Amino acid sequence: MNMQVREHSGSSVVVDDGSIVIRIGCPAGSTDGSGPDAAAVSRADRAALLNFAARADCYQGLVMWHRYQAVYSLYRAKQAESEADASVDAYTRLFDPQCQTAASYATAAGVRQYAGELFVDRAIACFERIPAIGRLMRDGILNVCWFVRAVEQTALVDDGDLLAFIDAEIAHRLAGMGGLSANRVESTVAAIVAEHDPDAATLTREQVASSKKVSVTPVADGVSEMVIVGSTEDAAISLGAINALADGVCPFDPRTKQARRSDAATALLQQSQFTCLCERDDCVSELAPAQIDARRAQVMIHVVVRKQTLDGVSQLPAYEEGVGPISARHARELVRRPDAVIRELDLDTVIADCTRHAGRYRPSAAVDTAVRALFGTCTVAGCDRPAWKSDLDHVVEFDHRDPGNGGPTCVCNLNPKCRFHHGVKTHAEGWVDDQIVDANGVIWTEVTTPEGVTVRRQAMNLWLLPELGHIQCRHGVSFGVSDSSATRPENRHAGNEPERRLTRTQAKHRYRMQRRAANRRRREIATVTDGEPPF
Known part of the structure; x- marks a missing residue:
């Protein structure tokens, strides 16, 4: 058997009958201590260096999957021997196949018995409980730590058929979300478990509460x-x-x-x-x-919950700021707190405000709340700063001189960025972000680094507020700098001194528009070739 598991940008993994061959393309100049000359590094070379530094370990999940498979095979062999042996006594039950496999692994690996039992337990989960999520680890979509956390979050789901459904649903959603982070994976798993098996989520919360x-x-x-x-x-x-x-x-x-x-x-x-x-x-x-x-008095914790959940009609989870998805029961308990304040968010008002006031710089209170609830955190991959502690940013810059020519104040063009990442986008050279609503109403954000590496991912809480992906915007999808906004400033230089055709800010905005347009053209070509995202 010769199976090609993964190939990307000159890197590949081939699994043969007796070996795993991992080939990772190493960027030129990254193997010696000095690295390439700074002046000679092109944008493509910088992108290769960044991708190598950030993603060269993505095949560790494949190796761990095969390690789990090896110890799982040992466990199954010991289990078959135990089932075939009729002489079962108290000691046999005490030192069951899982315990014995863990003892053998712990001895060979030089770890404690408890660590060995954890390893065997995760191996069993990888092939019996959540195999679809395990395959995401094998394929490099999840790293080992994220998979281990998913094992812990699904540990209390005891119905086999329900667990199989939850496993498939989690794998499907994670595979299509784009750029992942630890917080995003944990939130996705928590939301699905809380929706389909509230008892498992409640037991987990009660277990933690007992450790006060x-x-x-x-x-x-x-x-x-x-x-x-x-x-x-x-x-x-x-x-x-x-x-x-x-x-x-x-x-x-x-x-x-x-x-x-x-x-x-x-x-x-x-x-x-x-x-x-x-x-x-x-x-x-x-x-x-x-x-x-x-x-x-300014200390607040924001919880976003559907009215049907509060009324007990639905078990759809809620979203708690700084925590992630929480069970419907937990949300109803929070509402009963004496210090809780309920404010209704009318999505019809959000839609109306987006269509009527897209040319206004500051969003209405309804739009502000909806955007923060939709994304949950800063939209730069890896940043978990809560949205309510972040700035709301116009993705395509708002034009104060000619609002109709800049980015609209609409859900399609607003997202939260923490103060640091907002400052990086505004003041550092080369950072470009974009926001797209696809034909299915899925809202995507993109961040392109100065090296040219683009990370694309879904709005985190679209599962809670799907209506926001179907707003019929009247302002179109293309925004740019018109001839009128590119004219020279009124304060001109005297005589024949040189003048700027664009201010520095206008030049930076124009560069970002060009980069966004190039990214969108590349994405459209990829969509035609590979189908709808994820690619």
Whole structure:
């Protein structure tokens, strides 16, 4: 047998009967210590270097899949021997095939028995419980850590037929989401498990809740670490209260932010006074009770939930800021909290605002909430900064001089970016992002690095707000800089001095439009060749 498993950009994996041959294309100049001369590195070379640095380990999942297959074969052999042996006693049941396989693996690998049992358990899950997700690891779509987390999240699903459905649904959704991250994989698995087996999600939450505790561990001479384990909501509110106190000091306080937090938490627990340590006569700290209470009032946890879920008609999960999908039961419990505030989001209002006010710079409150709920986090791959703690960014830049010529203030052109990634896009050269709504109403975001590497992925919470992918925009799909916006500024230079035809900002926007157009043309060609994404 000779099976080609994967081939991409000069790299390949071939699995023969007796060997696994992995060939990874190594970019020129990356094998020696010096690397290529900086001036000689083209954009294509930089893209190759970046792809190699970021993705050269994607075949570890294939190797791990075969390692799991090997130990699973050992387990099945021991299980067959055990079933054929009629002399079963208490000790045989104690040292069952799984235990014995783990002991053999632990001895050979030089690890503890517990680690061996975990490895065997994951191998069994890979081939018996969630084989479709396991194949995603084999094919390099998931890394080993993401697969292990999926094993843990599906561990309490005990109905075989339901587990097979959940396995297939998770694999299908993950395979079509584009660029993945640990948070995105975990959120997807959590949403599907919570929707189709709420009891498994509830049991998981109850197991975690039973581990609530407070512990103190000495760290160094005179310093100890206190750990409080509690509910996610209480932890977030408590941190907000600590920050509300710690942020009241003046700019000249000598402590770091973490040190101020520690002192503020201690003051809250001991009901003692928290003061600024600047020791200046002109201290402008804001530590009066009314000022602290005003900052605490701004602490919020956002939960997005369908009305049908709150009414008990549907078991569709909700989405909690900073956590991810939560079960319908959990969402209903949160609504019953005395400090909960319910605000209805009318999607018809969102659609109307997008069509009526696309030329306005600031989105309406309804559009703002809908966009943050749709994406959940910063839209740059790998960044988990919550959307409500991020900036809303016009993907195609808004033109303040001629709003009709720039990007619209619409769901199709807005997404959240954390302050760092918003700054990178705005001020660093070469970063281009794009947002596309395909024919099926799926909203995609793209980020292209200065090296030319493009990462494309779906809006994370489209499963919760699918209507947002079907807004009939009236402003079209192409935005650019017109001749009127490209004219020279009124403040012209005197005499024959050189003048800019475009300001620096206009030039940067034009470059981004050209890159977006090139990316879209390349994507259209790929769609014709390979079908709808993922490619």
